[in-house]
Amino acid sequence: MTDPEDRPFTKEEAARLRTYPAPPRELEDRVVGALRRETKEPSVESGFGRTRVIAVAACAAVLAFTIARWTAPAPVVDRGAYLLLVQDGPGDDRLSAEEASQRVGEFAAWARDLRARGLLTSAEKLEDGGEVLSAGRTAPLTDADRSIGGFFVIRASTPEEGVSIARSAPNLRHGGRIVLRRLDHRTR
């Protein structure tokens, strides 16, 4: 007794499958309670508009870079260029205000140090929004896409130095990731 459209169950059975299971009654208050707890952090907006720690940290890096650029000399050593994509760690979007502030400070200090050593070329923060484009389709960002909060371009004299610099990124201590890629200038 199957559906003529070749379903293994009938339309009536499908309709019954849509009647259960019902969410437990207490789940509504539980979800509302969780949302209320998220809004209790004074410096963090609830839901939408929550500033990612890494994005804020990348912004701090940009600020450090901008302030330092007029005082530090440009690097004279010919070094390879590397892209560092900064990715959130698990739970980075649930930090307390104090934790978020600490992370921002760590990133800003790291960026200033890189600049002082002549290693930082640029740093940018990414906005939360965006989309994924493919042939004939536009899709929302996945969580993985969204976890990238910013990037740095650094200079290193060897690949080993590039790895060493990337491994010093403060987000790695908190479960985050750095995607390290060398810029290919051969096509220029």
Add this chain to the structure above:
Amino acid sequence: MTDDRALVRAFLGGDEHAFRELYRRHTPALYRIVWRLAGGRDEDAADIVQDVWLRASRRLDTFRWDAALPTWLTSIAINCVRERSRRRPDEAVPLTVEIPVARTDHRRLELEQAIQSLAAGYREVLVLHDIEGYTHDEIAGLLGIDTGTSKSQLFRARRALRAALSDARGVRL
């Protein structure tokens, strides 16, 4: 009935009642999908649905309404379920699913256990298409696959489900 956009605007303005209306409107379908995709356990489904709403609330201000709100919520739910299963790769499919059924409702229990026996990819397409009524275009967007792949996965899912049902009954359908 107030439309979803108006409720979302009100919620973004801090209206808890608007959120509760959104919750009540969309959670029944969300919960069903999550429950079936995440192994048929109430506790897991509740945890995931909570996570879905928290994530949705963080992104509602940037939601561009290029899809219906329930479709967008379902996309978040699928990501949550997949992340959970990656964190728990060794979790076995339950031998029995937790549904309160009358003793005579064997068909319902049979169907649910057969659905749970499907591989995750088959289960996703079958639940979304044959139970929840999503089109192949919508499923392709939700699962990050081509429309043609959705159709072929559904064909294989239905065949696997029929096999599971016939195994359960010991007869050939």
